[in-house]
Amino acid sequence: MADNETFDVIVVGGGAVGENAADRASRSGLSVALVEHALVGGECSYWACMPSKALLRPGAALAAARAVPGAEAAADVDVSATLARRDEVAAHWDDSGQVSWVESVGLTLLRGHARFTGPRELVLTSEDGEQRVSARHAVIVATGSAAIVPDVDGLAAAKPWTSREATSVRQVPARLVVLGGGVVGVEMATVFADFGSEVTLVVRGDRLLAGAEPFAGEAVATSLESLGVTVLFGAEATAVARDDDGVHVTLGDRTVDADEILVATGRRPRTDDLGLESVGLTPGRPIEVDDTLAATGADGGWLFAVGDVTGRTATTHQGKYDARVVGDVVAARFGSDETLRAAETDAGPWSRYRATADEASVPQVVFSRPEVAWVGHTEASARKAGIDVRVVPYDLANLAGASVLSPDYGGTAQLVLDDARGTIVGATFVGPDVAEMLHAATIAVVGQVPLARLWHAVPAYPTLSEVWLRFGEAAGL
Numbered sequence: 498m499a500d501n502e503t504f505d506v507i508v509v510g511g512g513a514v515g516e517n518a519a520d521r522a523s524r525s526g527l528s529v530a531l532v533e534h535a536l537v538g539g540e541c542s543y544w545a546c547m548p549s550k551a552l553l554r555p556g557a558a559l560a561a562a563r564a565v566p567g568a569e570a571a572a573d574v575d576v577s578a579t580l581a582r583r584d585e586v587a588a589h590w591d592d593s594g595q596v597s598w599v600e601s602v603g604l605t606l607l608r609g610h611a612r613f614t615g616p617r618e619l620v621l622t623s624e625d626g627e628q629r630v631s632a633r634h635a636v637i638v639a640t641g642s643a644a645i646v647p648d649v650d651g652l653a654a655a656k657p658w659t660s661r662e663a664t665s666v667r668q669v670p671a672r673l674v675v676l677g678g679g680v681v682g683v684e685m686a687t688v689f690a691d692f693g694s695e696v697t698l699v700v701r702g703d704r705l706l707a708g709a710e711p712f713a714g715e716a717v718a719t720s721l722e723s724l725g726v727t728v729l730f731g732a733e734a735t736a737v738a739r740d741d742d743g744v745h746v747t748l749g750d751r752t753v754d755a756d757e758i759l760v761a762t763g764r765r766p767r768t769d770d771l772g773l774e775s776v777g778l779t780p781g782r783p784i785e786v787d788d789t790l791a792a793t794g795a796d797g798g799w800l801f802a803v804g805d806v807t808g809r810t811a812t813t814h815q816g817k818y819d820a821r822v823v824g825d826v827v828a829a830r831f832g833s834d835e836t837l838r839a840a841e842t843d844a845g846p847w848s849r850y851r852a853t854a855d856e857a858s859v860p861q862v863v864f865s866r867p868e869v870a871w872v873g874h875t876e877a878s879a880r881k882a883g884i885d886v887r888v889v890p891y892d893l894a895n896l897a898g899a900s901v902l903s904p905d906y907g908g909t910a911q912l913v914l915d916d917a918r919g920t921i922v923g924a925t926f927v928g929p930d931v932a933e934m935l936h937a938a939t940i941a942v943v944g945q946v947p948l949a950r951l952w953h954a955v956p957a958y959p960t961l962s963e964v965w966l967r968f969g970e971a972a973g974l
């Protein structure tokens with residue numbers, strides 16, 4: 498590559514989000530470079546969504562089989578076969594498949610660590626040296642996030658695992674302490690309990706999955722305990738030490754001993770080594786954006802950010818949604834197609850040029866056992882938003898579809914209605930196999946569909962989706 502090469506658009510960060518933004522921006526004929534300093538495909542492909550789900554699936558499949566007479570599986574999870582499958586799902590940490598895709602859609606892949614040197618200008622550092630590149634029109638930052646290691650006495654020196662070490666594990670520890678009761682903590686506690694580790698889950702608050710309905714966290718806590726996990730609520734690590742016997746985690750007046758400690762206490766945007774100070778932004782902070790994903794703190798309209806780095810989204814699906822928006826916005830604003838430019842200028846809230854689904858309709862699935870899936874408001878968040886709320890709970894065990902899955906099926910679903918309008922503003926499902934039920938609720942929330950209208954959307958018998966019929970009955974239709 499020539500020094501100081503210029504592209505119409507440069508995307509920094511080749512994770513799932515950056516790849517999608519770059520692809521979308523390039524469809525209008527703009528030249529687009531994608532910069533990546535590690536593996537193209539990012540966290541989701543190699544250390545997050547995909548390997549974690551590969552690690553969780555065998556335990557879930559066995560539990561489903563064990564739950565139904567006629568298919569009771571006797572065996573435990575086969576750890577080495579599970580790890581081998583995880584390796585395949587993570588493409589053996591080889592990004593050549595993703596690189597082929599990047600090239601096939603006409604993007605230029607640049608390898609190296611990118612830092613801004615000024616507006617629209619970057620220096621890329623790799624083992625081959627330094628390279629300067631410039632963007633004629635726009636830079637989109639999609640550098641993602643990294644695990645936070647909390648400032649606990651001795652923790653950093655004890656070489657804790659983050660989600661990366663947990664999802665790429667080769668040696669299963671006999672004893673594992675997990676700090677944090679959010680999605681990552683819950684999913685990884687499940688995996689290592691399935692693998693036979695003695696797991697202690699340390700939770701600062703009084704419930705798991707604090708962003709979900711309280712009944713979801715309660716069901717998951719009960720289930721983790723039945724898997725042998727010790728769940729400690731109201732507990733906080735105050736000191737950690739490692740010696741030849743393993744790690745020793747002080748929780749106030751008690752100590753838990755383990756072989757490894759996993760920190761799952763949140764993530765921070767990867768902006769600390771990006772040269773943000775040269776474009777007027779603060780390193781270490783998320784890059785704040787508006788609904789077109791334009792950075793609100795930078796002048797000139799050339800800087801955009803998308804994905805985890807914005808602090809606005811924390812999932813791949815929502816980041817990719819924003820990626821499609823920012824790619825289209827950049828294509829319209831800087832490409833030569835006047836029709837696209839006019840459409841972007843006139844864009845309303847339902848337009849594909851505005852990321853309006855980042856507020857009241859975000860879907861989230863936790864692949865715990867039971868699965869937890871929710872979209873939009875919880876009862877508490879709806880009340881906080883000033884909505885006159887009506888809650889419609891339903892016991893999924895009453896459904897014929899549930900009894901087909903297992904005579905002992907246990908699960909709960911709950912709708913949150915805007916009582917004045919009769920529309921659905923939130924839904925939560927907790928139980929085996931509920932993840933795939935979520936999108937029907939997402940469509941209802943985004944479409945602002947009145948529950949009365951859904952009376953005419955007939956669910957097939959005998960499926961779990963019959964809960965929609967029961968919701969209608971419970972609401973008095």
Ligand SMILES: Cc1cc2nc3c(=O)[nH]c(=O)nc-3n(C[C@H](O)[C@H](O)[C@H](O)COP(=O)(O)OP(=O)(O)OC[C@H]3O[C@@H](n4cnc5c(N)ncnc54)[C@H](O)[C@@H]3O)c2cc1C
Pocket residue numbers: 509510511512513514515532533534535536537538539540541544545546547549550609610611612639640641642660664681767770771803804805806810811812813814815816
């Ligand atoms: C254990 C775990 C499980 C998860 N499971 C799910 C799930 O099931 N479903 C879901 O939707 N979400 C899940 N998530 C969240 C999901 O992984 C993230 O939301 C997603 O990866 C964000 O994508 P991104 O492209 O913004 O960032 P990333 O995937 O982090 O990609 C950023 C890329 O930028 C590169 N980069 C960073 N800085 C530079 C630089 N200066 N120069 C060049 N390159 C740079 C990085 O190497 C990386 O490849 C999970 C997260 C974790 C931790």
